[in-house]
Amino acid sequence: MSEIIKIGLPSKGRLKDESLKVFRKNKLFIKDSKRNYLSEIKNFHTNEIIFSHAREIIERLADNSLDLGISGYDLLKESLPGIQKNIKIFSRLNFGFARLVVAVPNDWIDVQTIADLEEISFEFKDRNTGKLRVATKYPNLTNDFLLSKGLTQYKIVNSLGSTEVYPFTDQSEIITDITSTGGTLKANKLRILKDGDILSSSACILVSKKSLRDRYKKITIKKLLNKIKKKG
Amino acid sequence: MKSKKYSEALLNLFKKKGFKVKEFENIIESKIIIERSGELFKKSLLSFEDDNGKSFSLRPDLTISACLDYIKNVKKGVYKYAYFDQAYRRTFGKESLVRNQLGCEIIGSTNLQLNLGIISLIDNSLKRVTKNKTTIKLNDINIFYSLVDSLKLPLRWRLRLKRHFWRPEYFNELILRLSTNSDLQKNVFELDKKSYLKMKKLNRGVTIAGRKISEILNRFQKKIKEPRSNIDGKRIAKIINEFLKINCSFKDARNELKKFEIKNNLNLKLNNFDIFNLKYKNSDIIFSTNIGRNVEYYTGLVFEIYKKSKNLNLASGGSYDSLMQTLGATTKVPAIGGAINYDNLLKL
Numbered sequence: 083m084s085e086i087i088k089i090g091l092p093s094k095g096r097l098k099d100e101s102l103k104v105f106r107k108n109k110l111f112i113k114d115s116k117r118n119y120l121s122e123i124k125n126f127h128t129n130e131i132i133f134s135h136a137r138e139i140i141e142r143l144a145d146n147s148l149d150l151g152i153s154g155y156d157l158l159k160e161s162l163p164g165i166q167k168n169i170k171i172f173s174r175l176n177f178g179f180a181r182l183v184v185a186v187p188n189d190w191i192d193v194q195t196i197a198d199l200e201e202i203s204f205e206f207k208d209r210n211t212g213k214l215r216v217a218t219k220y221p222n223l224t225n226d227f228l229l230s231k232g233l234t235q236y237k238i239v240n241s242l243g244s245t246e247v248y249p250f251t252d253q254s255e256i257i258t259d260i261t262s263t264g265g266t267l268k269a270n271k272l273r274i275l276k277d278g279d280i281l282s283s284s285a286c287i288l289v290s291k292k293s294l295r296d297r298y299k300k301i302t303i304k305k306l307l308n309k310i311k312k313k314g
Numbered sequence: 315m316k317s318k319k320y321s322e323a324l325l326n327l328f329k330k331k332g333f334k335v336k337e338f339e340n341i342i343e344s345k346i347i348i349e350r351s352g353e354l355f356k357k358s359l360l361s362f363e364d365d366n367g368k369s370f371s372l373r374p375d376l377t378i379s380a381c382l383d384y385i386k387n388v389k390k391g392v393y394k395y396a397y398f399d400q401a402y403r404r405t406f407g408k409e410s411l412v413r414n415q416l417g418c419e420i421i422g423s424t425n426l427q428l429n430l431g432i433i434s435l436i437d438n439s440l441k442r443v444t445k446n447k448t449t450i451k452l453n454d455i456n457i458f459y460s461l462v463d464s465l466k467l468p469l470r471w472r473l474r475l476k477r478h479f480w481r482p483e484y485f486n487e488l489i490l491r492l493s494t495n496s497d498l499q500k501n502v503f504e505l506d507k508k509s510y511l512k513m514k515k516l517n518r519g520v521t522i523a524g525r526k527i528s529e530i531l532n533r534f535q536k537k538i539k540e541p542r543s544n545i546d547g548k549r550i551a552k553i554i555n556e557f558l559k560i561n562c563s564f565k566d567a568r569n570e571l572k573k574f575e576i577k578n579n580l581n582l583k584l585n586n587f588d589i590f591n592l593k594y595k596n597s598d599i600i601f602s603t604n605i606g607r608n609v610e611y612y613t614g615l616v617f618e619i620y621k622k623s624k625n626l627n628l629a630s631g632g633s634y635d636s637l638m639q640t641l642g643a644t645t646k647v648p649a650i651g652g653a654i655n656y657d658n659l660l661k662l
Contacts, residue, residue, distance in 0.1 A: 163406070204473070212349075250523065
């Protein structure tokens with residue numbers, strides 16, 4: 083088994099910048115990584131840093147091609163149970179805060195709660211115009227939440243981006259999306275339902291459970307996590 | 315082998331009563347299921363896509379397969395299906411993806427006695443094959459709907475309770491909300507009144523995310539007219555919980571319901587239910603208002619059969635008069651069916 087500790091970090095945006103800060107704050111210096119997707123911590127055991135998409139970090143931790151990584155709690159919870167069971171959350175970090183929420187058009191003034199939505203969904207069904215469509219990048223979390231709240235008559239529309247415009251371009255009727263301030267939803271004439279909070283997320287340090295079963299890796303990972311813990 | 319012995323013997327008894335043993339198509343179009351049941355059932359489907367992006371699934375349930383076969387091949391008249399085959403569902407625990415399903419269905423019959431005969435057929439067959447004594451539990455879920463209609467509840471709440479009767483866990487949450495008045499949104503109405511007055515001036519035919527302004531305004535008005543604060547939720551929740559505990563000998567069922575009706579000052583319209591006219595030779599029949607709540611498509615009579623001494627469920631079923639239409643039949647086709655609990659049968 084390889085003795086190199088492989089660490090996955092987000093490859094772009096604020097999540098990348100804040101992740102790098104976590105290491106810097108703890109005096110773990112990462113080689114310049116502005117363009118390169120591969121790097122390393124200069125002052126730690128043999129290691130490799132791989133910059134990847136935050137979703138991919140979750141997958142790679144699950145299949146153990148990464149030992150440790152930083153990614154979003156939302157993305158972990160969205161992944162399949164078979165993936166989640168292979169990953170341990172070491173700690174939640176103090177950045178990347180966001181909420182996954184259910185939002186409806188502002189002008190649906192008669193819809194304030196999921197219970198209202200449940201009634202509307204039957205109106206769509208009874209009119210035979212098809213099911214109420216819910217656009218989302220998080221189909222699994224959305225399904226679990228809506229079904230637990232009594233909504234069954236709807237159809238998921240998988241979205242890859244700009245989900246906020248879906249209700250106004252006849253691609254869906256409502257959406258679930260990740261928001262930090264609610265500003266983008268508001269700008270797109272959408273309103274969060276009173277009981278529409280699906281999940282509160284933040285960045286997390288995640289560890290592959292398989293790596294923790296390897297004696298050498300476990301010791302090295304723990305050393306690294308202890309350093310981060312001091313000033314996480 | 316015990317399993318083979320039981321399945322062959324049961325199928326032979328079904329065949330003797332005019333049921334035809336059928337094999338169904340393994341693959342069905344996912345759209346058929348999703349359009350009917352929404353995302354709830356989609357989660358259980360083992361699906362894949364063809365080159366054109368069309369989604370297909372391994373058959374998840376043989377009652378649905380029988381219905382689709384009737385729509386495609388039989389089209390009209392009475393057809394009596396029997397089957398013993400495999401259904402495939404995604405599992406979330408240790409259950410197997412493959413489920414053996416043994417059952418029978420009568421599709422297209424309006425003859426009440428013929429339809430109800432399916433209960434005695436399954437019961438008698440089980441007794442004969444397993445040499446065990448059985449108990450039948452009966453219910454008609456329309457009695458619950460009749461109860462809900464006789465309660466002083468806003469239409470929205472009545473529909474909600476009926477729609478979720480088949481999901482006991484969520485139904486209990488609804489009852490809790492009803493008893494605690496916890497979903498009162500009075501203050502929110504005040505806030506939205508401003509938008510309401512503004513929207514009243516707009517063209518009511520304009521559509522916003524699939525809903526006309528007129529629809530939105532009408533529903534908003536309806537909500538204002540039916541405030542939750544006027545409901546005696548605690549009392550109503552108590553009545554519903556009391557109703558769902560009725561469990562008595564079938565011959566006493568009518569009297570028990572009558573007593574419940576008088577005590578709570580309700581009108582359940584008991585004369586409308588054929589279930590009370592049933593004549594069974596088997597004296598061990600229990601009436602229970604709380605059975606048949608695990609299948610979404612049941613519309614009336616439901617039954618469960620148990621091994622008498624161990625209270626082990628051996629079979630269950632019910633009538634499903636709306637399922638055919640939602641799967642594509644052009645007219646309403648009455649149907650009733652039952653499935654043997656195959657795993658429990660092997661425990662005998």
